[in-house]
Amino acid sequence: MQKITLFWFRRDLRLEDNTGLFYALQQENNVLPLFIFDKNILDKLEDKADARVEFIHDQIRNLSEKLKSKGSSILVRYGDPVEVYKSLSKEYELQAVYTNRDYEPYAKERDQAVDKLLGEKGIPFLTFKDQMIYEPGEIFNGSGEFYKVFTPFSRVWLSKFKEDKIEPLPSLNWKNLYQCDPMPIISLQEMAFENTDIIIPSNTADEELIRHYDQNRNFPAIKGTSRLGIHLRFGTISIRKLALKAAQLNDTYLNELIWREFYMMILAFNPQVVDQAFKPAYDQIPWRNNEAEFEAWCKGETGYPIVDAGMRELNTTGFMHNRVRMIVASFLTKHLLIDWRWGEAYFAKKLLDYELASNNGGWQWAAGTGTDAQPYFRVFNPESQTEKFDKELRYIKRWIPEFGSNKYPKPIVDHKFARQRAIDTYKSALNS
Structure with a gap:
């Protein structure tokens, strides 16, 4: 049985300036990189044409090519990480597992379970700060x-x-990589995912x-x-x-x-913020949660052009401009009084750059339920935001070809009425 050390790639899909990989190659011999397509995460994705999964798959292929040029490879598995490590500990004599820390609730639970399993076998599980x-x-x-x-x-x-x-970090000590022939990489189709036509921006x-x-x-x-x-x-x-x-x-x-x-x-x-307000009193807000209005928001058919342009950009490209994210989130939570968790979940499905902490923090900021020191009665006015940030309507016209015609819907709600309704609703809930 071969003696190897594993370096487990997760949210660090690069060779350069990678802390855990650097220390693995400094301190161990026969370091074999590993990536696990985690079923616990992938099984929750409803859309099997998910550009993020395709992006990860492409990056694993890139890493494989780079490692091949150094006489090594990357071991790729698909499954539950604990089960994968049970299997790997039978296939190889594992000296240690190196990886970089992740701070999301699921990731911490997963790593504790892997650490426990490896610890029972006397295999060190070494984690580093990198992201x-x-x-x-x-x-x-x-x-x-x-x-x-x-x-x-x-x-x-x-x-x-x-x-x-x-x-x-300085350059890596490549001589301590495990020398082996290139290993096969599971295809997207084998994991029931599909290719997409979404273009990923450059990392330059x-x-x-x-x-x-x-x-x-x-x-x-x-x-x-x-x-x-x-x-x-x-x-x-x-x-x-x-x-x-x-x-x-x-x-x-x-x-x-x-x-x-x-x-x-x-x-x-505060892992509870995943599904609770950072400010607990705000969990008392009686959201309207009108499903037809939520659907109109999702499709970019609210009759508020800056909101609709943002949602259509998101649905088409997987990206939405940062300023527009604030506008659409404020509109959903304040104008429509729809629970911020609905909007957050929709962004989680669609955003290429979806990241739990920032998505959650941004949505709670917009809803007034989060860390923001501003009072709850800040309600963005879509028209004044348009006047400030898209005065010539270039962004709006790019994403709403029917803008200005009778095909474009009338506003779903009156701004002045919606603003007052939001303020009254929040005030009543917080004072009850």
Whole structure:
């Protein structure tokens, strides 16, 4: 039986500046990379033409090609991770398993179960920080508690980042890779998934775009955002390299990366936010949850052009501009009084860059149920948002060809009426 060490790829699908892989190749011999298509995650996906699964599959093929050039391969399995490790421990003499930490509730449960199984067999399970600059537990307030408000958290984060002088890792020690012939990769079809025609943005950080990010990021008709979300989600770009570049080029862009870590920290310390309001009192809100209105929102047929353009962009491309995400989320939760969890679940199905912590944090921010310090009576006005950010209607006309004709629907609800209804509903629920 062959003695090997496994490096388990998850949300870190790259060879360069990969912490767990770096230490595996520094400290062990015969390191064989592994990826598990996790049935527990994949079985929950309703749409089998899911561009994210196809993207992961493509990245595994890319990794396989790169490892082949170094005389090695990647072992690919499909199943429940605990069952996969039971099988692997019979096929190989496992010296250790290295991996990078994940902070979502399911991931933590999965890793505890794998750790327990391996521990019973005397196999070390070694985990490393890789997808965050500062993981949950590294930044606390003066009382030793996690920050519940973004601004003080961001100040401490920035101060620490400047002091710590974060650097990418040096080159990898390739000679410690397990030398073997290329191993087969399971096809999408074998897992009951299909190819899609959705185009994935590049993982190259456009320096000019980042340099002007603060000036351009709010205008959906222009390419003012980096679209690197999917690459951060699956680790095809290094957060260390991106944060260092952002620190040199644009403070506003760096601030967005800090928001990402803030929401990951909130989720790690408050796993209940997956299906409960961060502010528990807000679970008393009596949502209307009109299914026909929700359907109109999903299809981009509310009669509010900026909302409909955003939803159609999402349905067509798997992407929605960041400013528009706030507008459509505010519209669903405030104008229609539909539960933020419905909107969050829809985004989770559709967004290429879907990431639980940020999606949950963004939706709760829009609904007023989350960490935002603003009062609940902030209700975005779609018309004034359009006037500010799509004055020439370029974005709207791109996604709504029937705009201005009698084919475009009338507004589903009057703004003034809806705003007052939302404020009254929230006020009544919170004071009851």
